[in-house]
Amino acid sequence: MNIQIYNTLTRKKEPFIPQVEGEVSMYVCGPTVYNYIHIGNARPVIVFDTVRKYLEFRGYDVKFVSNFTDVDDKIIAAANELGEDTSELTERFINAYFEDVSALGCSEADVHPRVTNHIDDIIEFIEVLIDKGFAYESHGDVYYRTTKFDGYGKLSKQSTDELIVGARIEKGEKKDDPLDFVLWKAAKENEVSWKSPWGEGRPGWHIECSAMARVHLGDTIDIHGGGQDLTFPHHENEIAQSEAMTGKPFAKYWMHNGYINIDNEKMSKSLNNFVLVNEIRKQVDPRVLRFFMLSVHYRHPINFSEELVGNAANGLERITTAYNNVKHRLENSADLGDQKDIWMNKIDECKNDFTVAMDDDFNTANGIAAIFELVRLANVYLLEKNTETSVLAYFKTTFDALMNVLGLPFNDAEDLLDTDIEELIEERLEARRNRDFGRADEIRDELVAKGILLEDTAQGTRWRRG
RNA sequence: GGCGGCAUAGCCAAGCGGUAAGGCACGGGUCUGCAACACCCUUACCACCGGUUCGAUUCCGGUUGCCGCCUCCA
Known part of the structure; x- marks a missing residue:
């Protein structure tokens, strides 16, 4: 049975068939590093880290790339405010990012490309777009001509007509068309900038992902992921840029995760209700945070509240207790059982349920349900007067395997008492x-x-x- | 205006044609010196109205109510 992935491009689940058998290339849009990440930023990181871990569990060799946007308006503004160099600022928040997400059980990507290390690639990319007639220079800026790209709107299912009609899209004096978007921005006074054929400037937001994905993963990537809000315009624009450039599909599968709300309200700066990972992880066990996020399907919205996180904590506690009780029994009992195969088979059933759930568009909620089945099974087994070492060991191995896929490893370190x-x-x-x-x-x-x-x-x- | 999502027990959340997984909380029982851990049992007219079907929570149409995107955004 194949893994099924819900593809935003087609709006349905499709069997997952990577370009090269056994290998997967994945690109996930990373943060703009001008502040600590909040839990909303953390969701895609956790979701796609789990996708990656599951693909690896299923035997795929995954190449995972996730970028840092380390130059943009907000970064420049924040740096100015703090009287700091943009590179110092971004370095600081990149480090903070790694601390935050590693606490949440996320592995590092194979490559974490930064925009500022890829300026040349970006300039070359833009030059090709200009040569092919997909982009034009205007007053030191360079814009992408969306009307030139036939498939524009195919990801977000927006027709260009509607986009123009509905729109709060401003007509820049420099743009030929309101839907055109910037590839290269001319530098203003005292802004960090690079030399280019169009004068001093810096890359627009969308072009970086197209350029960096291509450099690190090639013309077509298997899975491209990000938050739902990136579907339009960011991912739409990436497709326009990359496919105009290469004439090939940019990504086979587009995956988008849902939002996090705080107490049923959208998390936003104006409501001042955003929760920084850096702070919340000091109050709540980061494993609980991750478990909580994975208890809901990744495409659905998730509500964040103290009560719900508390519930998740109790659930995770049940799993951990069962695991520890298996360990305790393993270390403190003789090998006396005699019904090995029955139990081994039951454990395999749980494992199978887990795999079936995860194969279905990474349904972690059902995957967790399968782990709870394993918990119940283990607890029932521990009721037996006589247990077999091999069965107990298999329980432990299975717990470890499944929880590791979810990025929730048990702390196996020896914990000594005073x-x-x-x-x-x-x-x-x-x-x-x-x-x-x-x-x-x-x-x-x-x-x-x-x-x-x-x-x-x-x-x-x-x-x-x- | 365009695009899209969601409405399932006290709470959270799967399921997406054959009369409802799982978790948390609650109640009853068992185990225990007492506990704890745990086990067993109990708890749902699947928002509303039509339609398709032998049969719909699941498909189609409509209604209502929430929410997101279309502007920086995870």
């Missing part, structure tokens, strides 16, 4: 042996106050942090 706490646990065991339950409960309460929860099992007392 010796005084260990002594208290030992003292409580002694008290229980002597049926001094008063003292035993007293110690348990004392430990709860220190964040240590105890659970008595047939295989001994286990503890966890709570």
